[in-house]
Amino acid sequence: MTTTVKSAYWKGVREGAPFFFIVSPFALLFGVVATEAGLNILEALAFSVAVIAGAAQFTALQLLQDDAPAIIALVSALAVNLRMAMYSATLTPHLGAAPMWKRVFVAYFLVDQSFALSVGAYEKHRDWSMSQKLAYFFGVVTPICPFWYVFTVVGAMIGEAMPASLGLDFAMPITFIAMVAPMLRSLPHLAACFVAVTASLLLVSLPLNLGLLAAGLLGMMAGAAVEQWVARVKPGHVPQAKEAEA
Amino acid sequence: MSDHVTLWLVIAGLALGSFGLRFVFLGLVGNRAMPAWLLRHLRYTAVAILPALVAPLVAWPAATGGEPDPARLGATFVTLGVGIATRNVFAGLVTGAATLFILMAWLG
Numbered sequence: 001m002t003t004t005v006k007s008a009y010w011k012g013v014r015e016g017a018p019f020f021f022i023v024s025p026f027a028l029l030f031g032v033v034a035t036e037a038g039l040n041i042l043e044a045l046a047f048s049v050a051v052i053a054g055a056a057q058f059t060a061l062q063l064l065q066d067d068a069p070a071i072i073a074l075v076s077a078l079a080v081n082l083r084m085a086m087y088s089a090t091l092t093p094h095l096g097a098a099p100m101w102k103r104v105f106v107a108y109f110l111v112d113q114s115f116a117l118s119v120g121a122y123e124k125h126r127d128w129s130m131s132q133k134l135a136y137f138f139g140v141v142t143p144i145c146p147f148w149y150v151f152t153v154v155g156a157m158i159g160e161a162m163p164a165s166l167g168l169d170f171a172m173p174i175t176f177i178a179m180v181a182p183m184l185r186s187l188p189h190l191a192a193c194f195v196a197v198t199a200s201l202l203l204v205s206l207p208l209n210l211g212l213l214a215a216g217l218l219g220m221m222a223g224a225a226v227e228q229w230v231a232r233v234k235p236g237h238v239p240q241a242k243e244a245e246a
Numbered sequence: 247m248s249d250h251v252t253l254w255l256v257i258a259g260l261a262l263g264s265f266g267l268r269f270v271f272l273g274l275v276g277n278r279a280m281p282a283w284l285l286r287h288l289r290y291t292a293v294a295i296l297p298a299l300v301a302p303l304v305a306w307p308a309a310t311g312g313e314p315d316p317a318r319l320g321a322t323f324v325t326l327g328v329g330i331a332t333r334n335v336f337a338g339l340v341t342g343a344a345t346l347f348i349l350m351a352w353l354g
Contacts, residue, residue, distance in 0.1 A: 009300035029310035043253060050261035055292065059299055060256055066308075070252045070259075076299070080261040082291040083323065089285075096272060107269035160347075170318050170346055171311040174325050176300045180336035181329020183293050193297045200298035201305060212298050219294025224286040 008132040012117070012139020019113045019144045024151045026054045026175070031155020032162065033058070033171050037065045041156040048152040052111055052145060055179060056081040058172050063212075076212055087115040094122045095137070098130055106134070109141045187230055192223030317349035 015107060030116050034044035039061075051057050060077035064070075087110050095106055117140045122133060196219025203211030304322045307311040323340030329335065 025336070036278060039248070039253065043250070046257050047260075048255075050257050051264050053264060055296060056264065058259060058262065059295075062299065062303070064256060067276075070256050071253070071346050073256050074259045075262065076295065078262055078267065079291060080295050081264050081267055082288055084264065086285065086288045088268050088316060092271045100273070103272050104269070107272050108265060110268040110272075161328060168301075169307065170321065171343075173300045173318075174321060174342045174346065176296045177322060177325040178335050180293055180296045181326050181338050182333040182335060184330055185333075188290065189293045192294045196294040196298040197301040200301040204302045204306075213319040215298035216291070216295040217302075219298060220278055220287045220290045223290030223294065224283070226267045227286055227289070 002131075004129075005131045005135045008043060008128065009135040009139040011121075012136040013142050015117055015121070016113060016140035017143045020076075020147055022212060023054075023113070023144050024147050027148045027151035028155040028158070029171060030054060030057055031152040031157070032159035033155075034061060034152075035156045035159030036162075037061055039156070041153060041160070044156040045115070045149060045153050048149050051077075051081075051082070052109070052148055054080055058175060062172050071176070072212075076216075079213065079216055080136075084110060087112075090119060091115065094118075094133055095130075098134060102134060109138070109145055111141075111145065112146055115141045188223045188227040191226040194218040195219045195222035317346055317353055320349045321346035 030048065031041075031044050034047065035041070039047070047057055047061075051060075056077040059080045060073045063073035063076055068076075088107065091106070091110070095103065098106070114137060118133075118137045121136055122128065125132075128136070180193065184193055196215045199215035199218045200211060203214055205211070206214065304318060305314060307315050307318050309315075310318075321342045324345040325338045328341045329338030332338070
């Protein structure tokens, strides 16, 4: 590595480091909840290595625990991860010209934190070469993703040693609410949330948990519609495509 | 969870699907722009799907046999209120969990 590439990597490590303290407890919680749901340590770890996205992992786990069909658990969790496609689209102008095998690694490690920090850094340092951009991205990933795996295993080991019925049934709902609350920062976001919650409660008796997918779609449509309405009423006001962590 | 074959199917499907979502534009679409209407809907996936998933768990928790439960409702509102006020995921998580434990101990 040349000096400038090295310094971009370490800049990424420094700026990604604080997220260690946010991501690790989430991974720990996932490990605990996964073993409470009946997964063994290997299965919990496989989940984290395969997905590296807290919200999607918790979603799939919750639905499997409710004995939803596998396809419903899969589609719902992937719906939660749809924002990754947005991240991928946003990074493409910056990293799309990198060699294919490097883009494969960027895609695998594309999480909320690596996306948010990298986009911010690329906009600020427009003179960075492709090597510097890639070095920064993998620098951010270094203090985050390996610990996602490690703390999943630690959580799974704790969970196997913990007695059931500690109110842990509600750990997942609280986690989700805590993740969503900071995102409710504009009228369209509030509308999407309100419509989705109302529809979900009304449609809860639909078979195969289809009510969840219908409620999610209705919420997204409500958010998009209100966003267009706000844009007409208040021209020039465009919500930023920033999501919460994990 | 009794069926570990189903579990591994879901893990494998999630591995492929999550990677596909992350790779689709970086790897395949290149620099072409996405339609505005699609981006507009994608912006609200997280704030729609996650609350839709949680709402029935809050209203009718399985742990109480589907009866609405003051401890879990209280924890929900504290988590939500603190999360909105502080814009901090962990502030909401910690105060919500504390509320749940206190109310569960207090209400028996």
